[in-house]
Amino acid sequence: MMQKFLLPFLFAILAYGFWISPDFKEISAGVAIFLFGMLALEEGFKAFTGGFLEKVLQKTTNKLWKSVSFGVISTTIMQSSSLVSVISISFISAGLISLAAGIGIVFGANLGTTTGAWLVAGLGLKVKISAYAMPMLVFGIVLIFQKSKELKGAGYVLAGLGFLFLGIHHMKEGFEAFKDNIDLTAYAVEGYAGVFLFTLIGLVATVVMQSSHATLVLIITALSAQQITYENALALAIGANVGTTITAVIGSLSANIQGRRLAGAHLIFNLVTGFVAILFIYQLTDLVDTVSHLLGIDTDNFTLKLAVFHTIFNTIGVALMLPFVSQLVTLLQKVLKEASRKDSTPIYLNDAAMSLPNTALAAVRMETLHLYDNAARIIAGGLSLKLEDIEGDRPLDEVIFKSRKVLPTDIDELYQNTVKSLYGDIVDFISRVQGDISPEQTEELFHLRAAGRDIVEAIKDTKHLQKNLSKYFLADNPYIQSEYNALRKRLASVMRTLHQVRHHSDDTATVLSLDALKVEMKEHDQRLGHELSGLIRQHLISAQISVSLMNDNTYAYDVAKNLVQMGEVLFSNGNLDQKQAERSVLLSEDEVEALANSHKEPL
Amino acid sequence: MNVKKLIRQAENFLSSEERKRKEKVKYLKQVIKKLRQHELNLKAAHEQCADKKGREQLKKEWQLTHAQRKKGVNRLRSLKKKK
Structure with missing residues (x-):
């Protein structure tokens, strides 16, 4: 109401002033x-x-x-x-x-x-x-x-x-x-x-x-x-x-x-x-x-x-x-107290952060890291492990050995409550980032959006994995139990490495070392086929279980791949030019495979 | 310095493409330098490591860093050729 009259009043005063002087x-x-x-x-x-x-x-x-x-x-x-x-x-x-x-x-x-x-x-x-x-x-x-x-x-x-x-x-x-x-x-x-x-x-x-x-x-x-x-x-x-x-x-x-x-x-x-x-x-x-x-x-x-x-x-x-x-x-x-917020409420996405392209990019990066924090808890729960144990100092063999209890984790519900809307907010914010954005900044936004999608995909693959994993990691058959626990350990190891890299990402070489996880995953994938064949030949596991194991291994491989891709985008702290330079030396799928194959030969 | 060279330098200075290329070269050089240092550290650690499994792991890491650095050097060459 006040504003409605203020502007005409100001104009009238100014006009009168101009008229008389x-x-x-x-x-x-x-x-x-x-x-x-x-x-x-x-x-x-x-x-x-x-x-x-x-x-x-x-x-x-x-x-x-x-x-x-x-x-x-x-x-x-x-x-x-x-x-x-x-x-x-x-x-x-x-x-x-x-x-x-x-x-x-x-x-x-x-x-x-x-x-x-x-x-x-x-x-x-x-x-x-x-x-x-x-x-x-x-x-x-x-x-x-x-x-x-x-x-x-x-x-x-x-x-x-x-x-x-x-x-x-x-x-x-x-x-x-x-x-x-x-x-x-x-x-x-x-x-x-x-x-x-x-x-x-x-x-x-x-x-x-x-x-x-x-x-x-x-x-x-x-x-x-x-x-x-x-x-x-x-x-x-x-x-x-x-x-x-x-x-x-x-x-x-x-x-x-x-x-x-x-x-x-x-x-x-x-x-x-x-x-x-x-x-x-x-x-x-x-x-x-x-x-x-x-x-x-x-x-x-x-x-x-x-x-x-x-x-x-x-x-x-x-x-x-x-x-x-x-x-x-x-x-x-x-x-000025912070209002209590839900896990799915964005922390960094706001109009003030949008006013400059670089702050908008930083806000999206930080919020996607927040998304990962929420997702990591879900993925850990899907593996029947506690996130604190995965990110802690205890040897992973010990962590897996001591976590012999299914942790009831409703991935669907957690995804709906803590990830889906937050991911939606990130995507919406990215689409609203306007102004003079350079092609490099647009490319970075594309990478950040892809990192968010990788996180969501990792959760979905964990959901598929959880179905058999929570059933078989405590199976009576020690071979099945061992294979599923190896799978848990592998994913926990990937998450621990990601945690370590995230908190020591000042060095370029540390972020690039995430490529090692890709090579390891490839090597493991290649080894598993031989191992399973041996177990079936010796009648230690049924062919049906081996199919489940192979499928679940693919899910685990995808979870790890998505998380590593996400880490390579989100954990790099440098400016855009530095990030681009780092990404240009990351190994492609073929190069990872070639390196994994070279490791097969005697050293 | 002749006039042609001077004009070319002025063009390069005003051309945003050329500036971007130079920036890319600069940052790629930094990454390669860091990878080289990391590679040397891994090599030294590999030579000193007595544990077989540890040696194997360090060699794998060293090979990975070497592959990344090689990729970086090739990319740097192609960027320099664009000049």
């Missing part, structure tokens, strides 16, 4: 052009998020200082803390980085955003930047029409910067002309009342424009035209800082609980920083004067002093909050 029109157009520039800039940087940014983000988040540095540097380069926050939320939602690392990035982004004020106050107002804007726009637009993704991205960045400069120019011109007609400083409010009022105005302006950067530029240009007092400008800057969290909060609405916790951390940080800045505003003003004097900034250069103030109060915020990151994580985990 051409200067107000120019300032507003400046803000609009500036915001459009921000959008173009974000679009441009998104073109580069298909690899480089993610690589850096993944490598630089293992330590808090690295996360903070990443936040500072990336925001300084991209001039958008919102984009950095959205990327962090996507990464955290896809399970690629921890909450603490995300908090570090957000703190850093707050520091990085202060460089914007320096650029505008130090450069934007001194130089006629509109002169630079025109060629930037022309070159940018020409580049946007290029086919190459990178050139297109560079074009958006260049055009974005051009629009930013043009926007600043119009805001500056507008305020300059404005001061000839109206003196806004007449509305200045002094004392704490002024601080609170202008903090609120800064906050509302940022919430409306969804960009603290735009608010800050507006403040700086107004300050340079002496349309607001220095004290009120400081309060506006505090308000802009608090208001910027709205972008992160909106971004987190589509994220999972981790993403929401990060937005919570952002909100807490900016509220605490804003509160401290308001509380000690007069002491901070003195500190700004001292620092400005040390930096050689003139006493009447209020725009640069505003940049100093912005940097100081954000630095104080980071210094205050950084030692309490772990406590903040605990608090957020307590306040």
